Amino acid sequence: MARPLRLEYAGALYHVTARGDRREDIFFQDEDRTEFLSVLGEVCERFNWVVHAYCQMTNHYHLLLETVDANLWRGMRQLNGVYTQRFNRRHGLVGHLFQGRYKAIVVQKDAYLLELARYVVLNPVRARMVQDPAEWPWSSYRAVIGKASVPDWLDSEWLLSQFGSERQPAIAAYRRFVMAGLDHPSPLGRVRHQVLLGDDAFVARHQHDQGDDRLREVSKAHRRSVALELSAYQERYPDRAEAMARAYGSGAYTMAEIGKHFGVHYMTVSRAVKGFEVRRRQLMEDRDE
Incomplete structure (x- = not known):
C-alpha cells in the first residue's frame, strides 16, 4: 500500500478551509469575526505561522498560510478548538461548531501563491455579497491596499513586492490583478490527488517515499555543521x-x-528575507541593463 503523502514540513504553504457543522454559520455577529482573528493571531504567534491571505465568509473561512515549522495540524487544532470554545461561551451553546476536519491543500508557492491570494479575497464578490473586495471588511484585502491596519501575522509586503518596489503603484497593480481574477476559473480546479496544487515536479516530490525525511534531517544537520554561528552573521553584516x-x-x-x-x-525575519531578495533581484536586473 502506498504511504500517505507527507503534508507537514517546515516552510510549507497551505490553502486551508473549514466549514460549519451541517453548513451552519460559524459567525453570528461582528464580535465573532473579531474574536476569530484574535485567536488566529494567538496561533500565529505560538506556532510561527505567516498568513498571506484570509477571508471570513458566513459558514466557512479561507486561510492561505505558511508554516515556518512543520505544525499545521497542531495549529489548526488550537485555532478551531479555542474559537469554538469562545463562540459557544458567547452564545450559550455546546457541541461542535465545525464540520469534521479542516481541508488543507499543499501549494507550490512560486507558481500559485499570487493566484490563490486573489482567489481567497474574491470569495465575497463571487458570492455576490459585495461588488468590490474592498467593500468586504473581513478579508486581508483592505489591509494589503492600505485601507485597514496590517496585523503582525499578515505578510502584506510579499504580495505587494510582486507588483513593484514603489508602494502606491504596487497597490494599484495589485488591485487590477485581483479584479482581473473574476474572469479566471478557480485555481483549485487544478488540485491533484485532492491535496496538491503545483507542477509535475512539485507533485512528484511530495509522492516520494517518506524515507526521504531521514535524508532531509541529515542534510539540515550537515548545513548547520558548516554554517556560521548566528553571532558571526551579526558581526559580519552590520545591517x-x-x-x-x-x-x-x-x-x-x-x-x-x-x-x-x-x-x-x-x-520581522520573514520581511527581512523577502526585502533582501527583492533588493538583490533589483541589483541583478540593473546590472543586466
Whole structure:
C-alpha cells in the first residue's frame, strides 16, 4: 500500500478551509469575526505561522498560510478548538461548531501563491455579497491596499513586492490583478490527488517515499555543521536585516531560531528575507541593463 503523502514540513504553504457543522454559520455577529482573528493571531504567534491571505465568509473561512515549522495540524487544532470554545461561551451553546476536519491543500508557492491570494479575497464578490473586495471588511484585502491596519501575522509586503518596489503603484497593480481574477476559473480546479496544487515536479516530490525525511534531517544537520554561528552573521553584516536574511539563506536555521537570537518576531525575519531578495533581484536586473 502506498504511504500517505507527507503534508507537514517546515516552510510549507497551505490553502486551508473549514466549514460549519451541517453548513451552519460559524459567525453570528461582528464580535465573532473579531474574536476569530484574535485567536488566529494567538496561533500565529505560538506556532510561527505567516498568513498571506484570509477571508471570513458566513459558514466557512479561507486561510492561505505558511508554516515556518512543520505544525499545521497542531495549529489548526488550537485555532478551531479555542474559537469554538469562545463562540459557544458567547452564545450559550455546546457541541461542535465545525464540520469534521479542516481541508488543507499543499501549494507550490512560486507558481500559485499570487493566484490563490486573489482567489481567497474574491470569495465575497463571487458570492455576490459585495461588488468590490474592498467593500468586504473581513478579508486581508483592505489591509494589503492600505485601507485597514496590517496585523503582525499578515505578510502584506510579499504580495505587494510582486507588483513593484514603489508602494502606491504596487497597490494599484495589485488591485487590477485581483479584479482581473473574476474572469479566471478557480485555481483549485487544478488540485491533484485532492491535496496538491503545483507542477509535475512539485507533485512528484511530495509522492516520494517518506524515507526521504531521514535524508532531509541529515542534510539540515550537515548545513548547520558548516554554517556560521548566528553571532558571526551579526558581526559580519552590520545591517541587521541583511544579517538575518543571510543566516536564513544558509539553510541551517529556521526563522524562529533567527528571530530568537536577534530578539525580534519571526515575521520581522520573514520581511527581512523577502526585502533582501527583492533588493538583490533589483541589483541583478540593473546590472543586466
